[in-house]
Amino acid sequence: MIANGSAWTAVNQAPSSSPPRFEITSVDLRDGSSAGWLAVIPPCSSFCRGPDVVGLDGSGRPLVELWVGDGVSLNRVMSPDQAHELGSWAAQSEGERYFAGGILEQSTTWFGTRKGLFAYSPGEGLRQVSNLPLIPADSGVQP
């Protein structure tokens, strides 16, 4: 995800033959400097999936999707290595992200999932606003 002059990446720091060890990293696009935000070692059985930055909140903090087996959670990273879980769900990873869209409008971040549409704001928390499988798709300048 690229926004506000930074690229947010999920970096697997482990050697190729080792179990994955991820770090959520922000890269400053002006000078290439990077900073680690969250270390993630996903517990793996037959399949494991790394984290994804799926959006930013109104303060520019990353919202991160984490997988544990057949469960997924959405987490707000408050500061380096300080994350707060906003919600969790049973899900099949199936090689694709659970949350899609990740659009920030004013102070609300919108997410789509196959099981419904979600909105997050620091004041109101995470809310599922619809059971329809919709992806936020607004772009351009608001009228």
Add this chain to the structure above:
Amino acid sequence: MRSDVVTRIAQWAVLSLSVLITACGSATSTPAASSSASRSGAPATASPSSGSTSGELAVAAFSSSAPGQLDAAHGGGFFRFPSATYSADSAAQITPLSDPHRLDVWQTVARPVLTGDGGPSYDRTLQRWLPVPASQVSPDGTHYVYEDRISPPGLTPSTGPIMYSPRLHVVDPAAGQDRIVPSLSLPIAVGGVSYQADGIYLSAGCPGASIRRVGL
């Protein structure tokens, strides 16, 4: 137009853009590790709620096909809140382009026909649907960028294995212009594309992922 590599991250770097995740496989089949992220706070399970704000959000419909399968069409519409009502918009429909020489290309059904690589997203500036994800639309809504992959001249999939080449298009819908970015400024494999105020950012494919800016 100029192109410069903004930063090169190490070989294990993986941009968290969906296209590149698929291409580079942040999902692995490596067995058994331990623990999880350091995090705090009580788990919560969200439930449907209308919330206190009001307005309208353009939305695309998830494809009905299984993950990894191609779709015949995508659509979208508008979600209004707090009433939590969804209205499909026929103008949001996009369909795959039938051209064996160009891969992963979609077109709008609405006219004038626009070409892109997915979506759709709704452009508030132009007040029309575009055949790209919202991240590929310029912040002012006047342009969008998309990637297609083309086969060498004279070759088709029926003639054997083909190495497709990526091309990057910058489109000005109002002017009806579709400009191809010179291929020398592109990585061999484009993983993800993001249109920002200071240019277009590309993530190169793995391994050796990098972020590259194409200035405009």
